Amino acid sequence: MKGRDEELFGAFTRARYPELLRFGRVLAGSTEGGADLVQGALERTLRSWSRLQAKHDPEGYIRRIMVNRSLSLRRRSWREQVVESVPDRPDGIPDSDRQVWVLLGELPARQRAVIALRFLDDLSVAEVASILGISEGTVKSQTAKAKAHLRAALSALIEEGVDDGSSGR
């Protein structure tokens, strides 16, 4: 890779890493898993950086890699040992929010991908269906199932917001 390309890749990564990590965190259900997804996608992107830059859409390519990888990783998830909490997880997240993340981690990978694309990237049902290669009806049903799983934690959040009067939206 030429010096100029490396410089541009570095600038892109510095600018977009927080957003990519947020996306990966939802896809993987944990910050650590999300960071792994981003790292793997960036390594692949680096190999074809010149070509992607010519197309002006490196981020779309990275996100697609992350979605595909998260789906394929979960297929062999039986090898992984899921732990309830990771010791080095930073503090500062409210318990109620943490509960949402715990429940999110319990969802199937496809449901998490649907949630990430719809609620984080604000994509339409049709766009999500196109990215994941599934029907719009499946996107809707997967969204409904995921939200039903998260509902208890989310309802608690809403109640807390009502009690505190601090619920913004």
Place this chain on the structure above:
Amino acid sequence: MMDRLDDELTRVLREPENPYNVEEVLAGVYAGRKRRRIFLVGGGLAAAAAVVALILTNVVLGQHTDTMPSVTDPAPSVGPGEYLTPSPSLAPTPGSISPGQFRGVTVPMPRSGPPSPTSRHPAGRRT
């Protein structure tokens, strides 16, 4: 209620949390590229070594075939009225094959008597 659920979900998902130093991430990405190059070069060298070993093995084994008769060897000459006789080593030794037998399997001799009423070949031979 559903809208508020959606809003809460969006808020939680967008809550910023980045415990990682992006410079360290970049260093990891570049290190990953380096590891991949080493893997590819190492794999290429291993494949090349395997091919060379295969070629050498074939050369060594191929030397044994030099004693095999070649199709270009001249055929034994046979003059008019002469017959090629089999090599004495191919001739059966006494007791190795008895009459009516071929390699231990008894071959039925041709019938000499009248054909059996159930025989499908009254002449005693297959047509």
